Amino acid sequence: MLYQLYEAQRSLMEPFADFAQAASKLYGQSTAFGQAPLAQRIAAGYDLLYRLGKDYEKPEFGIKTVKVDGHDVVIHESVELEKPFCKLRRFKRFTDQPETLKTLKSQPVVLVVAPLSGHYATLLRDTVRALLQGHKVYITDWTNARLVPLSEGKFRLDDYVNYVEEFIRYLQTEYGNCHVISVCQPTVPVLAAVSLMASRGEQIPLSMTMMGGPIDARKSPTAVNNLAMNKSFEWFENNVIYRVPDGFPGAGRRVYPGFLQHTGFVAMNPENHASSHYDYFKNLIKGDDASTEAHRKFYDEYNAVLDMDADYYLDTIRTVFQQFDLVNGTWQVTNPQGERELVRPQDIRGIGLLTIEGELDDISGSGQTRAAHDLCTGIVDSEQHHYEVKGAGHYGIFSGRRWRELVYPEVQAFIAQHDKPQKRAGPPVPVAEDMVRPVTARKATRSAEPATAAARKKAPATQTKRVARKSA
Template sequence: MLYKFYEAQRSLMEPFTDLAQSAAKVYGNPLSVFGQHPLAQRISAGYDLMHRLGKDYEKPEFGLRTVDVDGVEVAIHERIELKKPFCELRRFKRFTDDQGTLTKLKDQPAVLIVAPLSGHYATLLRDTVKTMLKDHKVYITDWTNARLVPTSEGGFSLDDYINYVQEFIRHVQSRYGNCHVMSVCQPTVPVLAAVSLMASRGELTPLSMVMMGGPIDARLSPTAVNNLAMNKSIEWFEHNVIYRVPTRFPGAGRKVYPGFLQHSGFVAMNPSNHARSHYDYFKDLIKGDDASADAHRKFYDEYNAV
């Protein structure tokens, strides 16, 4: 019921957030009658903040068009290499007319970046991808929002996750002979399992395996999250955080851990910091500090998309 209630509340809020956006523009326009009001800038800023607090945040784009490789601007073409029900394997192919740079690009190694499936989209690693593109052929896992996957596609378990990673590794290896693998945060566990299984079968394993900030052995540095997992049964989680996807989505009826719950958990870890950030955004709008306001929008457009 909680998921249905959340979606109903969001649908009811949508016209008000659209109205707030329109009001912000009207009061923010100096040529408007309302823009002549002595408090117009403050009113506009208030409506703008109201709009951003209530709006629905869509999946962002990677938006990588070019990358600098040793002083040469190289074009980037983003494309889907493999498409599976719960994930797309994306490649960022590089193009250039500079023959010297082209030869250099062909000799560079391939890397598979395994992005987290834990709330935010893979676009959160945009800067990581951009940096790696300077000296690697880059692939990344772009996980699908489970509410968009019909129940006819079956479930997606840890075993399936590990099998996906193995398939993606083999795909990149088939093109270049071998590759490097980098996992960030949550996927370090399935990546370690995938590579271990490949090694146990005598398969070709990646040239290197980088695991960044992941819970390989959470017992060594227990946190509040770790303690919650230890003090609550699996049945407790099933009854309190697992809900069925509402009927308006392709994956209607699928049992999921909704992204809005994960996002709420993220915000709850540092509520004062987020409140201060939004207040600073309000003040930046009043002062006309467009650079700081744009930086706030850029961060929260990504952070609030789950």
């Protein structure tokens, strides 16, 4: 019922938000009303009211170009694999500079596993933009659960793990190898996916980079951890799970609604958000365009939230924050064939492991991500590295100045240290770096073959839409 009330309230607020936007423009400096006394204050007030009342849709990545070797390289987004709850999105790079093209073709392949914890994958825009300077980049773009019809079934934490495995196999088929970066929540399912692949004897990524995630949420628990640990499983099921109302493709699906998640985000630091909006109001009056635009960009991202499938959310609460199944060695993941497989990080060998934590992280506390080293005992010490970012909070380790100036150089060097020449495991398929300009993609279907005979025997059979690439 709460979801229905929220949607009714949002529908009622929409015309008022539109009115506030129109009134703000009416009192702008370029209009006759803008010359009236207090016009700037009136316009600023209406603009703030509009932004507080508007509906925030999924943002775009909006990465058009990046610099590589001093040259502008054009970026074109494409969907490589499409599954009910996620798209594997690629950022194709194009150039007509022969030397730059040669550089692009030799750079490492990176799968960025974005968090499914309230915000869209676009939260990692700054992460992707930096990585594109030296890597072929793919990212998991998770779908708002209210847009997924009930006919597609439920989505659980085990399905998340299976998705990651399939995406890794796909990149290995395309290039022969890949590296994986997980940010926040996905550090747990990514470690599980690589562990299961290693236990089966499958080819695993060349390196894993884990940033600010709750591998062991018992260490330095934060307010987020305490909420998950101190409330019972039944409390979450009874108080934060609702059904998607009519009017959406996923009507009837049980979800943890995005608007409830957003309320929780704001409740963690209400004074900071109030101060930020007041500063925005004052900057509008002063005409500080740079500051107001920075505020808009941040809150366009921060206020855009998605619904999570209830089963996935509840599985995460129980597995990661209450039973600590990964660190206790008791986590069993169900594969697409319905078989239960024990997650054994100690089976991972011949891979580089880099963990990154922020000194001031108030979401994943100190030591939570570093705990991955204690679990991955099969990786030799010389291939395990930890980096603590001084002065950085949770978002600072993957976005902003500290990410660009401190963290990214560490990640880039670590990946380069563990990279190997790319060799296609399947039939040759032209890649974006082979092309001078993008062409229209066409859809096709093809399953990614595991790298070994043992893997073929146990690898999941999945139904996936694949977008084929074509050379110019």
